[in-house]
Amino acid sequence: MENLEWxxxxxxxSSSEAGxxxxxxxxTQLVEADFKSILESSEAKAILSDSKILQxxxxxxxxxxxxxxxxxxxxxxxxxxxxxxxxxxxWTGPNLTFSPLDILPSSTTSTTTTEEELNSAALxxxxxxxxxxxxxxxxxxxxxxxxxxxxxxxxxxxxxxxIWLLRTHLIHLSLLDEPVPLxxxxxxxxxxxxxxxxxxxxQDLKAMIELEIGLYHHALGQDKQANQSFLQxxxxxxxxFELTGALGKRTKYQVNALxxxxxxxxxxxxxxxxxxxxxxxxxxxxxxxxAETTKSTLPESxxxxxxxxxxxxxxxKVTSENEGxxxxxxxxxxxxxxxxxxxxxxxxxxxxxxxxxxxxxxxLTANQMMPFLVRVISNPRNWSIHxxxxxxxxxxxxxxxxxxxxxxxxxxxxxxxxxxxxxxxKERLRYFHQLPLPSKWxxxxxxxxxxxxxxVTRSALEIFDKLEMYEESVSCLQRLDKEEEAIKIxxxxxxxxxxxxxxxxxxxxxxxxxxxxxxxxxxxxxKLYCLLGDLALSSEESIKDPKKSKEQAIEYYEKAWEISEExxxxxxxxxxxxxxxxxxxxxxxxxxxxxxxxxxxxxxAWFTLGVCYVKQEKWLEAKDAFRRQVGVEEDDxxxxxxLAAVYLRLGEEGLKDGExxxxxxxxxxxxxxxxxxxxxxxxxxxxxxxxxxxxxSIDVGELSEAARAMTRVVEELYDKDPILAVDPDVLDKxxxxxxxxxxxxxxxxxxxxxxxxxxxxxxxERLFNITILPKISNSTRVWKSxxxxxxxxxxxxxxxxxxxxxxxxxxxFDDSVERDLQKWKDAVNEIEILIATMSQLGPKVKxxxxxxxxxxxxxxxxxxxxxxxxxxxxxxxxxxxxKESFEGEKDWSRLEELLEDIKNSD
Numbered sequence: 001m002e003n004l005e006w007x008x009x010x011x012x013x014s015s016s017e018a019g020x021x022x023x024x025x026x027x028t029q030l031v032e033a034d035f036k037s038i039l040e041s042s043e044a045k046a047i048l049s050d051s052k053i054l055q056x057x058x059x060x061x062x063x064x065x066x067x068x069x070x071x072x073x074x075x076x077x078x079x080x081x082x083x084x085x086x087x088x089x090x091w092t093g094p095n096l097t098f099s100p101l102d103i104l105p106s107s108t109t110s111t112t113t114t115e116e117e118l119n120s121a122a123l124x125x126x127x128x129x130x131x132x133x134x135x136x137x138x139x140x141x142x143x144x145x146x147x148x149x150x151x152x153x154x155x156x157x158x159x160x161x162x163i164w165l166l167r168t169h170l171i172h173l174s175l176l177d178e179p180v181p182l183x184x185x186x187x188x189x190x191x192x193x194x195x196x197x198x199x200x201x202x203q204d205l206k207a208m209i210e211l212e213i214g215l216y217h218h219a220l221g222q223d224k225q226a227n228q229s230f231l232q233x234x235x236x237x238x239x240x241f242e243l244t245g246a247l248g249k250r251t252k253y254q255v256n257a258l259x260x261x262x263x264x265x266x267x268x269x270x271x272x273x274x275x276x277x278x279x280x281x282x283x284x285x286x287x288x289x290x291a292e293t294t295k296s297t298l299p300e301s302x303x304x305x306x307x308x309x310x311x312x313x314x315x316x317k318v319t320s321e322n323e324g325x326x327x328x329x330x331x332x333x334x335x336x337x338x339x340x341x342x343x344x345x346x347x348x349x350x351x352x353x354x355x356x357x358x359x360x361x362x363x364l365t366a367n368q369m370m371p372f373l374v375r376v377i378s379n380p381r382n383w384s385i386h387x388x389x390x391x392x393x394x395x396x397x398x399x400x401x402x403x404x405x406x407x408x409x410x411x412x413x414x415x416x417x418x419x420x421x422x423x424x425x426k427e428r429l430r431y432f433h434q435l436p437l438p439s440k441w442x443x444x445x446x447x448x449x450x451x452x453x454x455x456v457t458r459s460a461l462e463i464f465d466k467l468e469m470y471e472e473s474v475s476c477l478q479r480l481d482k483e484e485e486a487i488k489i490x491x492x493x494x495x496x497x498x499x500x501x502x503x504x505x506x507x508x509x510x511x512x513x514x515x516x517x518x519x520x521x522x523x524x525x526x527k528l529y530c531l532l533g534d535l536a537l538s539s540e541e542s543i544k545d546p547k548k549s550k551e552q553a554i555e556y557y558e559k560a561w562e563i564s565e566e567x568x569x570x571x572x573x574x575x576x577x578x579x580x581x582x583x584x585x586x587x588x589x590x591x592x593x594x595x596x597x598x599x600x601x602x603x604x605a606w607f608t609l610g611v612c613y614v615k616q617e618k619w620l621e622a623k624d625a626f627r628r629q630v631g632v633e634e635d636d637x638x639x640x641x642x643l644a645a646v647y648l649r650l651g652e653e654g655l656k657d658g659e660x661x662x663x664x665x666x667x668x669x670x671x672x673x674x675x676x677x678x679x680x681x682x683x684x685x686x687x688x689x690x691x692x693x694x695x696x697s698i699d700v701g702e703l704s705e706a707a708r709a710m711t712r713v714v715e716e717l718y719d720k721d722p723i724l725a726v727d728p729d730v731l732d733k734x735x736x737x738x739x740x741x742x743x744x745x746x747x748x749x750x751x752x753x754x755x756x757x758x759x760x761x762x763x764x765e766r767l768f769n770i771t772i773l774p775k776i777s778n779s780t781r782v783w784k785s786x787x788x789x790x791x792x793x794x795x796x797x798x799x800x801x802x803x804x805x806x807x808x809x810x811x812x813f814d815d816s817v818e819r820d821l822q823k824w825k826d827a828v829n830e831i832e833i834l835i836a837t838m839s840q841l842g843p844k845v846k847x848x849x850x851x852x853x854x855x856x857x858x859x860x861x862x863x864x865x866x867x868x869x870x871x872x873x874x875x876x877x878x879x880x881x882x883k884e885s886f887e888g889e890k891d892w893s894r895l896e897e898l899l900e901d902i903k904n905s906d
Contacts (some may be wrong), residue, residue, distance in 0.1 A: 133172075352372035370393070566594070592609040612647075644671075
């Protein structure tokens, strides 16, 4: 008998097991998932006639008590059959072929008893620690019977009863809104099984128990303990796995193989098992270590069908083991790994869950999780394991534009295949307790929300209606512009004709006092009146008569506020938003203040309140509002930007028209600078914020940060708006700050700060040489700023070249200069400044080049240009272009004098 109960825990049995032939026959039926035969047997009916088992369900006048105390193994078989039947009905499918009335003894039920009555009676009895069970679960009476039967067993009767109680509790948790922990003594009893002699001799059994303990911790949100259990289970199973990189191609047009993330994994060799290199063939079915499947009966893996991405990564073939690689898995070919044992596949899926729980919500999470799923999906061995792998892949792919379609279709396919008989019930249930497989209603709810994200609203509506999630149904009807239907649902909810499933579950909670239930009821009514207000604003009437619809919405929101006894923050937020649209800021401010007094953690309400204060130029109040907003929602860059703007306006309160605002204090400028710096952490590509940050950085003396900000602005704008990309005033101030130091002391002075002088020099040089000049070369002021820097560095030749480049970008080369007198005069001034600069730099350039040639006689000689020749050419060319239009002008003589000065210069 002891061997039989351990075999049942593994999901196995054989004729060699000791025990009565009838018990052996029932155990075989259990392993083959023939639950109907077991539960309709005379033995099961005798057990189910126990008054303790049926208490609270039906009249127990005709029942007996403790009729078969002497046969715990028989009770175990019947309770497992009940438990697995409930799992089949609500998780794996296919649909049950019997009803609760078929399995209960006829003596315990009357002829008028219905299945609905039995399930309705069972549902309240499944409340656990005050947490009600989900009311749409199918056949809850079957689960209640299973739970009561298993609870009547103890570890004194059967060694394996603790693990069956754990499995029952995990299923029970799926019916509850909030997790409830297992009694400590029950969990200790499960953990003590790991020291049992049978378990220590069976590696797979030990790994199975540790895995289920990990899933229990995962269900409670205890990620650290869950991770430890998963890793211990992998160790017990001797599963070798390694997340590493391998060369491969991910897209159809990729030419060169790049490093791709891959999970190398290998199961230990089981006795009597041949290692598979591929999925079972279409024609063959296998039964191997309890894994029975055929390729044709596995859940369909929907093809990606993308024009760019490959269906799966194509890894470069491995021809030999990498030299010097000490990894135990270095011999595996990433593109052709051996099939894993189903238990090890379950372990990888759990490790994937652990990875998700301990990683930040970012792209890296998906990149780390996907190799685990690919490794499992690539070699399917079991229906439920493959289903779980496809489901987890669907969740990962739901956030990417190229895979969201496949993600939704895959989820739909998994739901549609559950009622079918495309695979045996035995196979579907074989590894169910080692998997995080969600229930049918949870999967359908997930599909409905997925539909909403891609705009398939009508299908989402059908699912929400089926699951009695009426508030979500109202949202769908709003999207479909069916406000009349939505209003009818809301009014039906208000009148009690319909009850939302979430509210029904909460009101069934035994832990709630009558006072709390009353608050929940009025809160629900207030929420429904808010929905009516929303619908009034989006209905067709709002287009025909917007004034009337807004008045009606205000009435609904005020009704919600009244009926909630002034506790509905949502009604005040909605009303405040409506008043903002009407430009009635005083009323809006009062509404938001009332709402935030109830729920101060609503960031958008603080933000809108701040906007209202800004409209009224109440800068102190606006500052407080935006500070509270970013305190609640730290990653809102817009809030930080607004807070910075308000800091720069403090001190302007109470100014009358025509009065000049006082200068902003340094303290407020610095606070604004800090706010912008914080906001840029969450808006790295927002060039406007970088531009604001750049200007404020100049004001507070953070010049190195100003240079960094200008770098970001140029990178974002140079190809869109080159003129706006560079602020010449800021650039001049940066150069001015550098050139304050004496360049001749560059080797003697140690920079004390990176905000001025030699400390700022390398930053400004990088700004010019790497960021600005390669991208923006048509700005006069940019070239002049760089020329000043080169001149300070005594790079006379570079400085002169920069001035000439600035001249070529100047107004002199504007076509209208030949017709517009004022522009012609400006051009004359530009030429005079250039010639004066050349007269100063020309001799220095000549001298510098001669010196370089003397010091490096072996270097090729550079041609020393004659600055006078260049200068004369510039003046004469300009005079030739404009002679016809402006030769008689007064300023023409300035050009003639300029030529004479060049001729007579030394």
